[in-house]
Amino acid sequence: MTGTIFDIQRFSLHDGPGIRTTVFFKGCPLRCLWCHNPESVSPQPVLAFYRDRCVRCGACAKACPNGAHELRDDAHLLHRDRCRACGACAAVCPVRALELVGRNATVADVMAVVARDSAYYAESGGGVTVSGGEPLMQPAFLAALLQACRSKGYHTCVETAGFAQGKAVEALVELADCIFLDYKTGEAEAARNWIGQPCDRILRNLALICNRHTHVHLRCPIVPSVNDTDAHFQAIADLAARYPNIRQVELLPYHDTAKAKYERFGLPNPLTGIAVPDTEVKERWLARLAQLGCRKAVLG
Ligand code: SF4
Ligand code: SF4
Structure with missing residues (x-):
């Protein structure tokens, strides 16, 4: 079983519990204006x-x-x-x-790297995180990797934006121990403008995951003048209240650190001139969510 990955980061501390190895899959069907990993979008190297x-x-x-x-x-x-x-x-x-x-890799290739840190997973409560790109763009490779991790007893997290076939999502629900699920907008026109795809499939998959998987983290990129609206915060609070399986809501404030990456890969940066939110603004977002009844939110 072969897939295309673009990085494997060892000793990662921010991609789930404990010490983790994060495997980055290549390819993404979305075109988010604020994408921080533009090199991941193409499925090719x-x-x-x-x-x-x-x-x-x-x-x-x-x-x-x-x-x-x-x-x-x-x-x-x-x-x-x-x-x-x-x-x-x-x-x-x-x-x-x-x-x-970007390079082709077999499940065995990835597992050989992952295995080097197995002692740290056991000690720290860590494991393997699959990120991207969109891991669900390579569903067979993802399923095989998750199965291989399970057979070794490694805890797994998968980061997804949820734009995928229902079958792939169902396999994910079966095989991942924890799902980090993006929520960027629930409005059709905003989705077309900001993420380059309609959001109805994403919302269907969000419901499927949150109904059936018992350990979900909702990850919410918040971009000033794009989705920092009261209606959006209300929608996040509603989701957190509706689904007890959402253990945590992570607000991911916009930052512009990917600017150099766009230059490095010769890609146009679609979002310029957005003010990077300071601590006060971020705390205000968190407080707004608390006012709306969401006490599961943290700043990511
Ligand atoms: S620019 Fe480099 S990577 Fe691209 S075709 Fe030429 S040698 Fe190959
Ligand atoms: S010309 Fe520049 S980019 Fe090309 S091989 Fe030499 S140092 Fe590297």
């Missing part, structure tokens, strides 16, 4: 170019079979339309200015 590291040696231009690198005068042009993500340029770059992000 993509080339990162750290322009400030480049010493203009020309090795990449010689190595590329498609003429994607062009060094002229004092400019290094990367013609991304010619790039086929073969990784030949990254392999010869002497200063790691190029990096191919």
